[in-house]
Amino acid sequence: MTFEVIDWLRACPEDRPRDPTQPALDRTEDETMTDFTQLAQHYVEAWNETDATARREAVQRLWAPTGRYVDPVVDVQGHEQIAAAIGAVQEQFPGMVFELLGEVDSHHAQARFQWGLGPAGREPLVVGFDVVEVGQDGRVASVLGFLDRVPAQV
Template identity: 55%
Template sequence: MSDVSELVTQYIAAWNETDPAARRAAVDRLWAEGGTYVDPLAVAEGREAIAATIGGVQDHFPGFVFRPGGLVDAHHNLVRFTWELAPSAGAESVVDGFDVAVLTEDGRLRDVHGFLDKVPTV
């Protein structure tokens, strides 16, 4: 995967994938073996744990959708992008954040570091 904008689009799509088998296939396609996802609320090491983490977020926010929050910035093997989580495509977001991804030489996700900028108060 050489186009980082497309990579981020597929990454967001994986977070929106509700079918467990399709979600796992997306994670397998996007992340390198042994990849990680870490944010203030989760640590997932390996593809199985990453897919489970995504499923857990979907369970916590049923029916919500992730969407890109702005431009994608990249240099060397690093990608930075913002995202939003909302109850529907056109609704105001309830969670905003940004992720920094470290890519492998072939353009797959090796490590994703997530940060939360806006979170629900309840």
């Protein structure tokens, strides 16, 4: 039965309403990966934005108004709290930058990717991975963050 449904969905894409900002079943895997790769790049850019006003604007573009970010250290919701959490990380790690490490893995409305935080162009001091879920509007609904490597003195 499941295969019949999947076959029907792929055979009749014009009969399915879909939000063009969402990864769709009729997109190729490469196209979906590109969408989530771009999302992950914008996400990292928001974490690297040092100007408070520009950071708030980046968060508003990227996250849904009720978006949530949670990791072992913080649990915040909404644009203001998320922007403030990013600012707090920047204060704790001045001059450090986030970068994507490896490929973005995605399916349906979620993606996971590894990131590093450290001096630009050098080995990251902190390594983690995030699982991002997008909502109907294509913006981030939730992020579950995990810390894989953290220096002892943090």
